[in-house]
Amino acid sequence: MASNTDVSERQRSAQQRLRIIAGHLQKREENEHTALSAQECKAETSKSNAAKVPKRRQEVMKWNGWGYSDSRFFFNKKGQAEFTGKRYRLSGLILPSLKDWFEGTFGANLQHKTPATASLNVSAVPPPNLNEVFVEELKAAGVALSTDPEDRVFRSHGHCLHEIFALREGRIGRIPDLVVWPSCHDDVVKIVELACKHSVCLIPYGGGTSVSSALECPPEETRSIVSVDTSQMNRILWIDEKNLTAHVEAGIIGQDLERQLNESGYCTGHEPDSMEFSSLGGWVATRASGMKKNIYGNIEDLVVHIKMVTPRGVIEKSCQGPRMSTGPDIHHFIMGSEGTLGVVTEVTMKIRPVPEYQKYGSIVFPNFQQGVACLREVAKQRCAPASIRLMDNEQFQFGHALKPQVSSIFTSFLDGLKKFYITKFKGFDPHHLCVATLLFEGDREKVLQHEKQVYDIAAKFGGLAAGEDNGQRGYMLTFVIAYLRDLGMDYYVIGESFETSVPWDRVLDLCRNVKERIVRECKERGVQFPPLSTCRVTQTYDAGACVYFYFAFNYRGLSDPIHVYEQVEHAAREEILANAGSLSHHHGVGKLRKEWMRETVSSVGLGMLKSVKDYLDPNNIFGNRNLL
Amino acid sequence: MASKVLYSLRDPVPKKRDDFEDILEERRNSSDLRYALKCYTPAVYRNLLPCKASMLKTLVLQSESLRYVINQVSVESGEAPEVVREEASQVLEEMAHRLQLSTVRFFAFTLSKAFKALYRSVRVNEEGIQRLQQAIQEHPVVLLPSHRSYMDFLMMSYVLFTYDLALPVIAAGMDFMSMKFVGEMLRMSGAFFIRRSFGGDKLYWAVFSEYVKTMLRNGYAPVEFFLEGTRSRTAKSLTPKTGLLNIVMEPFFKGEVFDVNLVPVSISYERILEESLYARELLGVPKPKESTSGLLKARRILSEDFGTMHVYFGTPVSLRSLAQGHISRSQYNLVPRHIPQKPAVDTQAFVNDVAFHLVRLQEENMVLKPWALISTLLLQNPDGMELSALTQQADWLRRLALSFGAFLDWPDGERCSKVISSSLTIHRNLACVSGGRVRLVVAEASGAELSAEEAEFNRAVSVLSCASYRNQTLHVFVRPALLAVAMHTANSNRRDEVYNCFNVLRNIFSNEFILCPGASVQDFEEACYLLVKCGAVQELQQEVVMSSSGQMTLSFLCSLMEPFLQGYQVVCRYLREDTQEDLPEKNFVPGVRNFALQLILAGSLRCHEALSSDLQKNALAALIRLKAVRKVKTGDQVMLKVNKMAVNSLEDTLGGKIPTQKPVLARL
Numbered sequence A: 001m002a003s004n005t006d007v008s009e010r011q012r013s014a015q016q017r018l019r020i021i022a023g024h025l026q027k028r029e030e031n032e033h034t035a036l037s038a039q040e041c042k043a044e045t046s047k048s049n050a051a052k053v054p055k056r057r058q059e060v061m062k063w064n065g066w067g068y069s070d071s072r073f074f075f076n077k078k079g080q081a082e083f084t085g086k087r088y089r090l091s092g093l094i095l096p097s098l099k100d101w102f103e104g105t106f107g108a109n110l111q112h113k114t115p116a117t118a119s120l121n122v123s124a125v126p127p128p129n130l131n132e133v134f135v136e137e138l139k140a141a142g143v144a145l146s147t148d149p150e151d152r153v154f155r156s157h158g159h160c161l162h163e164i165f166a167l168r169e170g171r172i173g174r175i176p177d178l179v180v181w182p183s184c185h186d187d188v189v190k191i192v193e194l195a196c197k198h199s200v201c202l203i204p205y206g207g208g209t210s211v212s213s214a215l216e217c218p219p220e221e222t223r224s225i226v227s228v229d230t231s232q233m234n235r236i237l238w239i240d241e242k243n244l245t246a247h248v249e250a251g252i253i254g255q256d257l258e259r260q261l262n263e264s265g266y267c268t269g270h271e272p273d274s275m276e277f278s279s280l281g282g283w284v285a286t287r288a289s290g291m292k293k294n295i296y297g298n299i300e301d302l303v304v305h306i307k308m309v310t311p312r313g314v315i316e317k318s319c320q321g322p323r324m325s326t327g328p329d330i331h332h333f334i335m336g337s338e339g340t341l342g343v344v345t346e347v348t349m350k351i352r353p354v355p356e357y358q359k360y361g362s363i364v365f366p367n368f369q370q371g372v373a374c375l376r377e378v379a380k381q382r383c384a385p386a387s388i389r390l391m392d393n394e395q396f397q398f399g400h401a402l403k404p405q406v407s408s409i410f411t412s413f414l415d416g417l418k419k420f421y422i423t424k425f426k427g428f429d430p431h432h433l434c435v436a437t438l439l440f441e442g443d444r445e446k447v448l449q450h451e452k453q454v455y456d457i458a459a460k461f462g463g464l465a466a467g468e469d470n471g472q473r474g475y476m477l478t479f480v481i482a483y484l485r486d487l488g489m490d491y492y493v494i495g496e497s498f499e500t501s502v503p504w505d506r507v508l509d510l511c512r513n514v515k516e517r518i519v520r521e522c523k524e525r526g527v528q529f530p531p532l533s534t535c536r537v538t539q540t541y542d543a544g545a546c547v548y549f550y551f552a553f554n555y556r557g558l559s560d561p562i563h564v565y566e567q568v569e570h571a572a573r574e575e576i577l578a579n580a581g582s583l584s585h586h587h588g589v590g591k592l593r594k595e596w597m598r599e600t601v602s603s604v605g606l607g608m609l610k611s612v613k614d615y616l617d618p619n620n621i622f623g624n625r626n627l628l
Numbered sequence B: 001m002a003s004k005v006l007y008s009l010r011d012p013v014p015k016k017r018d019d020f021e022d023i024l025e026e027r028r029n030s031s032d033l034r035y036a037l038k039c040y041t042p043a044v045y046r047n048l049l050p051c052k053a054s055m056l057k058t059l060v061l062q063s064e065s066l067r068y069v070i071n072q073v074s075v076e077s078g079e080a081p082e083v084v085r086e087e088a089s090q091v092l093e094e095m096a097h098r099l100q101l102s103t104v105r106f107f108a109f110t111l112s113k114a115f116k117a118l119y120r121s122v123r124v125n126e127e128g129i130q131r132l133q134q135a136i137q138e139h140p141v142v143l144l145p146s147h148r149s150y151m152d153f154l155m156m157s158y159v160l161f162t163y164d165l166a167l168p169v170i171a172a173g174m175d176f177m178s179m180k181f182v183g184e185m186l187r188m189s190g191a192f193f194i195r196r197s198f199g200g201d202k203l204y205w206a207v208f209s210e211y212v213k214t215m216l217r218n219g220y221a222p223v224e225f226f227l228e229g230t231r232s233r234t235a236k237s238l239t240p241k242t243g244l245l246n247i248v249m250e251p252f253f254k255g256e257v258f259d260v261n262l263v264p265v266s267i268s269y270e271r272i273l274e275e276s277l278y279a280r281e282l283l284g285v286p287k288p289k290e291s292t293s294g295l296l297k298a299r300r301i302l303s304e305d306f307g308t309m310h311v312y313f314g315t316p317v318s319l320r321s322l323a324q325g326h327i328s329r330s331q332y333n334l335v336p337r338h339i340p341q342k343p344a345v346d347t348q349a350f351v352n353d354v355a356f357h358l359v360r361l362q363e364e365n366m367v368l369k370p371w372a373l374i375s376t377l378l379l380q381n382p383d384g385m386e387l388s389a390l391t392q393q394a395d396w397l398r399r400l401a402l403s404f405g406a407f408l409d410w411p412d413g414e415r416c417s418k419v420i421s422s423s424l425t426i427h428r429n430l431a432c433v434s435g436g437r438v439r440l441v442v443a444e445a446s447g448a449e450l451s452a453e454e455a456e457f458n459r460a461v462s463v464l465s466c467a468s469y470r471n472q473t474l475h476v477f478v479r480p481a482l483l484a485v486a487m488h489t490a491n492s493n494r495r496d497e498v499y500n501c502f503n504v505l506r507n508i509f510s511n512e513f514i515l516c517p518g519a520s521v522q523d524f525e526e527a528c529y530l531l532v533k534c535g536a537v538q539e540l541q542q543e544v545v546m547s548s549s550g551q552m553t554l555s556f557l558c559s560l561m562e563p564f565l566q567g568y569q570v571v572c573r574y575l576r577e578d579t580q581e582d583l584p585e586k587n588f589v590p591g592v593r594n595f596a597l598q599l600i601l602a603g604s605l606r607c608h609e610a611l612s613s614d615l616q617k618n619a620l621a622a623l624i625r626l627k628a629v630r631k632v633k634t635g636d637q638v639m640l641k642v643n644k645m646a647v648n649s650l651e652d653t654l655g656g657k658i659p660t661q662k663p664v665l666a667r668l
């Protein structure tokens, strides 16, 4: 029997490898014409075994903005927007319509610049408050560390607007006193032990992409603050093809994880928009959600086993059973703990064979209501593609502003005949229509079948298929959009995105009310020009959807733009909560949203979480003060 | 709780008000037909979901909330869902408006003729119109006019048509439907009809509320209704009803709309069409059933002069701003929104507070004509006044009213005597001058001798007609007047004692006047503020004392309250003396009327206002609220159970014996 199984198993995996290779070939072929896989949309690292995240991150990444130092938007001498670098499809291209959109939308003017401080003024960085014995013992234990100001500043923040804005102005608040780089689980155990022994505050640091003020050092913290940078714990320790799992160190960055797994024909399918920089441990700590969760699930569905080092010791389960009835799932205390309980060091994750076939798509709807109704129906029939996202009209217009000058894949359906067809013949109003982008994955046959099913549903809601290119372009923009905020900040425009999840029946009302609240709050607070206030539905579930808002405005004439910004965001969150939205779908709570935790989970619920914290970390070693 | 904040935002004396334009002026100079047929393209709600009146019905019948209730009713009653659905559809049929532009044009034409015959001018604040036009585009609008006359909603639609504003749909009482033709005409000009009472009828309520909410949510049209529920026969504002207000607020509470604009509209009449009809109705002459022929008889009226009418569109009030900090909309997060939920206690309190707040906003912008002041003075001098004294006092009262913030339409730069004589001309049926004295006109016998009763009845008609003009001023004076009475009755000048008395009185009269619930302290402070401002009172450290020149003001204000104090006392006396412990409710009004009449005939009561059924009912409501009387249902009869001790003590209180109480002055 056993050998039988082995044989068939071997056969199976051999066949599978063939299939995958075939898949690659096929894809490559198609690439010549149109298709482009999601992986290739983000920055492409040429060598597959390329260096992972370096300790000195500032050498490849911006210290006061988003992403790689070599990639950024700017307006050239002719006033045309360009995207620099070589990493992205958009790199090196000119975006002729961005300027008009930018000036028209925000009332901004290219004459009115607000450039960032060019480089970090090291002398403005407060000297480290070191616990000498702790440092000595760490060194003795062989853990890499640094007190370099640049290293410390880099780990003092996430990517909230106020954090980046302050850096651009050269303002530095409370920052970590020391950065340490454990290289494995045991290093972390040592670090935590020493921290407990010497009463030092630890803040885990993954990819640094937090958007909840989770990485900010509490200014009132008097102990020495140590940033535990997990980036060097980045190995895939094993792959189990029988169970389709991989055991991975928690510091690995999303794109590295996917690329390495791809080499063996696998993927996790977990693709948060931040996957170029965010880490596995960060995902676990924030309950992250990936674009393709419809096929692969969110992080809580993907995780099979977690190891976390806490001041009480190491917490983990004794087996990897796919589901257990053993009381409340301890993983759920870890997921979403936001670095308050310990350091996640190793994770066993589900993996899947790389899909044979991918296809993009897009649908245009006469208005947002119809679009939402369609998504709702798709969710009802449980036939959501790997990803389905619905943009409102403003985002649709914005998408157009990002159209590069010359490139066949970037032609838009609003061009030429099609524009005529949709607006004149079908009676779509360009000021109301909105677009859904789709990504299908699987084997070719099924994808085509699936695609038909979705387009048939869409047709019932007045949706017209609008081509693969538009869909693909939408997903590609995902990775460059984050770079745009830095451009805005060069010209008095500040902005942010935030998200929520909400039952289906409240989606439309919530979107309308929140967008309107933003507009109104801006007006009341003296913002001179109406803000950009737009949303999209980014995920569908059986019982509701995830909605993502973008909000930006021109702050000329405001004495304290960040304060205004924060008031507006606060009001928008209140509006979300008043409209049955959740406090967060995936960004987490951090310090930014913790004032609402009690109302969100009830006093008793908060008490439960507190008691867990008190048990695991009575001395608040993990003192980032998130969540509670 | 809520009221405090809503209320304390108010400044007792409003800032400058808008100017008026006469909309009839153009009617007198150009073709009515052309006007009625003009191009009408109102600005609409920016998120309008276009939909025809007939489509509305389908929307309502297919709405989730109605389907839910239909199923519920079907399960409870055992009727098949289709049967219940059919019933709902009929209810809707009976209720729904059929707004048609052609009918509106017809009205625009005929009303132009009628208004020109009736009124010297119809004056509208155009700034208010502009604000409204803005508001209509921004958010769903609820129009809340005051209600003194049948004219009100015809006039509203007329004005809106004139200014090219969106025509409202109007909640009207079913009683109109008895006038077949008129009812249908009104329906086609936007009225929808609601039964007067449908207490426990779940289905009716569901159809009705869904109908209103659908129109509101979709921005179909401004929704108009009368907060007071019915026409005020006394020209006093009535305690607001909250049912419809609740309904129009719900879409906001549940997040279905971003905001709702509540627009109070104050419609003031120099002379009310129904003037003597109302007085007779209050005296128990049965109200003529609304009938088409009755309305036609009203043709006679067209030859009379009803002076000037003012329509003041108040500043739209954002429901969202009102609710800020009072309503947690997330309370609707946990139950599907289509399932009817009884509003939470604090929601109810909020709606009630807003209702009062809005009625006060209506009152604030009611325009007073000189006659309102003149009739106030005449009623305080039942034997008539020397014209010269009247002139002098009217001028004094004018200044007092202005300092209290009254919106007085007093002709600029005209001599007071001139103003009075022209008022007397318009109201010649109510007052006349003979031998230099001004007195009320009381109908006299033509031919046969009048019985003593008939004579008093006629006198009462005059008094009550006149009182309806005095009542227009009450919102200006009521708080200071209660304070004046309190100062008069309190055992000392101590602020806490005066407040105590004030509070007791305010409590008793809270069915009679618009006094926001829970705003006792604010009312007291407002009263003090006004009396200090006009120099009648001084506030010393812990005392409130009359100033040397305050006598005239305070005694005027006390007299103003006198009919109410006396009237309520008569009611108490009646319950104490003339009834058994148990009194069938339906016998109450006739009983107390007769009781009062006997007192008048015996010469021991001079207050004819005690005959007013409005006052009597308000007094009863107060007694029930204060638990001196209990309402008990026995079989199909409603009985009043009288606690004579409690009634007696209330009567003492009204007679000036304020019981000593522990001062409740934490916040003073």
Ligand SMILES: Cc1cc2nc3c(=O)[nH]c(=O)nc-3n(C[C@H](O)[C@H](O)[C@H](O)COP(=O)(O)OP(=O)(O)OC[C@H]3O[C@@H](n4cnc5c(N)ncnc54)[C@H](O)[C@@H]3O)c2cc1C
Pocket: A158, A159, A203, A204, A205, A206, A207, A208, A209, A210, A211, A214, A215, A230, A250, A251, A271, A272, A273, A274, A277, A278, A279, A280, A281, A282, A283, A284, A285, A286, A287, A288, A289, A290, A291, A338, A339, A340, A342, A343, A344, A345, A482, A586, A587, A588, A624, A626
């Ligand atoms: C442009 C952009 C796009 C984004 N898109 C998405 C998205 O699509 N989906 C999504 O879910 N999120 C998204 N995010 C948010 C962010 O990427 C996620 O919260 C992500 O999970 C954070 O991972 P990180 O490794 O960057 O963690 P960090 O930002 O470094 O840390 C976040 C929190 O987790 C804690 N933490 C980090 N590592 C560990 C560890 N090993 N053990 C214990 N605690 C740890 C930190 O202390 C901190 O509290 C986006 C953010 C940006 C800026």
